[in-house]
Amino acid sequence: MAAPVVKGQKIDLQIESLAYGGNGVGRVDGFVVFVRGGLPGDRVHACVTKTKRGFAEAVAEAILEPSPERIEAPCPYFGACGGCRFQDLAYPAQISAKERQVRDALVRIGRIADPPLEPIVPAASQYGYRNKLEYSFTSSDDGVALGFHRAGRWDEVIGIDACLLTTELGNAIRHAVRDWAREERLEPYDQTTGEGYLRHLVVREGRNTGQVLVLLVTSPGERFETGYLVDVLRRFPEVRSVQWAVNESPGQHTNLPAALLWGDDAIEEELLGLRFRLRPTAFLQTNTEMAEQLYRLAREYAGLTGGENVFDLYCGTGTIGLSLASSAGAVSGVEISEEAVACAIENAELNGIGNARFFAGNVGQSLDELVEKAGRPDVVVVDPPRAGLAGKSLRRTGGLGAARIVYVSCNPTTLASDVQVLRDEFGYDLARCRPFDMFPHTPHVESVSLLKQRPSTE
Ligand SMILES: C[S@@+](CC[C@H](N)C(=O)[O-])C[C@H]1O[C@@H](n2cnc3c(N)ncnc32)[C@H](O)[C@@H]1O
Numbered sequence: 358m359a360a361p362v363v364k365g366q367k368i369d370l371q372i373e374s375l376a377y378g379g380n381g382v383g384r385v386d387g388f389v390v391f392v393r394g395g396l397p398g399d400r401v402h403a404c405v406t407k408t409k410r411g412f413a414e415a416v417a418e419a420i421l422e423p424s425p426e427r428i429e430a431p432c433p434y435f436g437a438c439g440g441c442r443f444q445d446l447a448y449p450a451q452i453s454a455k456e457r458q459v460r461d462a463l464v465r466i467g468r469i470a471d472p473p474l475e476p477i478v479p480a481a482s483q484y485g486y487r488n489k490l491e492y493s494f495t496s497s498d499d500g501v502a503l504g505f506h507r508a509g510r511w512d513e514v515i516g517i518d519a520c521l522l523t524t525e526l527g528n529a530i531r532h533a534v535r536d537w538a539r540e541e542r543l544e545p546y547d548q549t550t551g552e553g554y555l556r557h558l559v560v561r562e563g564r565n566t567g568q569v570l571v572l573l574v575t576s577p578g579e580r581f582e583t584g585y586l587v588d589v590l591r592r593f594p595e596v597r598s599v600q601w602a603v604n605e606s607p608g609q610h611t612n613l614p615a616a617l618l619w620g621d622d623a624i625e626e627e628l629l630g631l632r633f634r635l636r637p638t639a640f641l642q643t644n645t646e647m648a649e650q651l652y653r654l655a656r657e658y659a660g661l662t663g664g665e666n667v668f669d670l671y672c673g674t675g676t677i678g679l680s681l682a683s684s685a686g687a688v689s690g691v692e693i694s695e696e697a698v699a700c701a702i703e704n705a706e707l708n709g710i711g712n713a714r715f716f717a718g719n720v721g722q723s724l725d726e727l728v729e730k731a732g733r734p735d736v737v738v739v740d741p742p743r744a745g746l747a748g749k750s751l752r753r754t755g756g757l758g759a760a761r762i763v764y765v766s767c768n769p770t771t772l773a774s775d776v777q778v779l780r781d782e783f784g785y786d787l788a789r790c791r792p793f794d795m796f797p798h799t800p801h802v803e804s805v806s807l808l809k810q811r812p813s814t815e
Contacts, residue, residue, distance in 0.1 A: 393417065473787060486647070501544070530571060557611050656684065658806075666736075667687065678738070679708060761808065
């Protein structure tokens, strides 16, 4: 259908729903327009920014009639800060939009007329849910400040006094580091000129253990007395590890080798009664409460009876595989990051789990070898990044012939296309699917699905 609108045109339209990614969906003569800043139930005045064959994009310039679901955002930085997008949408409307996104993807992309969708699991806490936050240093009228990127800007950071997504402790630690930087007269790094020293602060909290790790990222050079920073942070008894990393490149990474300034090289988090070691860069789901619920559901879907051979693909630090191990015969995990695999092996030892092994490798290339080492799996759990089971991994995973696949997804569109291939080429039916809200006020939506292999008719 040719677009009935052109770039630059101003239009008034009703927003019907939220698309995956967070833009409002409206229509002009039946033609879909994705509207940034439009919420379901709004009538907006918008400017068209792009037209394509099947849809157009626009930005809301004015809300003509606000949605009854609009609320006052509690955070004073809302709108300016790039962190949260939907604090102004009532929480029940946020989760129903996310549930609908998963359903729509399964119908439209997965071609399942009536997907076996279970109700979305709402977040246990709508605020204060993050166990990790990465702040950037910036300057303010009062001196050095710490905060987040301005929405849509890579080169501008706004200093904040409080973030509602972390705890009081997280906010207090950030304040202490800000005050230390002012006292030490250290300059923030400027992304546009490449000058300045202080770059990022990462605070990770083991929410079930009360242990905290703090990582400071600077430009090269030792321009501060490390002992004094440690003294400042040790005023918080929860801080168990203080680390320092140097970023020599203009890129804004925090995934860098870190030097231990004080304390333990890792802290621990507890999930489903198991302990997991947390280093500055190791991946761990950032919402502890919801990670536990997600893993519990993955365990239920896996339906283990004690003897199964389980593959945990994209296993990260082994959290899912290790939480299944006590109900399985054996667990084998595969993960591309060698550092994460080392953590997974360490986590197995830490919990005295003897029937789980972890291997470094690319899922698309290492499954034949894994089958040689571990035998064919009865149950496969996959938890891929947003791209889904990209490339060879999809067909290799389908070809393993497991009776059940438990698919943990952070992107319903790639989930839906993978489910279609697993059904059409490998005989798996989607038996259950449950969306999860791990990240309130953001466009992210996770889900856990159970795929069962159809019984052979031969
Ligand atoms: C969404 S995380 C899941 C981690 C883990 N299951 C958890 O819950 O903590 C996805 C993981 O896949 C890994 N990964 C990405 N591409 C991969 C590939 N081609 N083969 C193996 N692992 C990969 C990433 O390093 C990351 O640890």
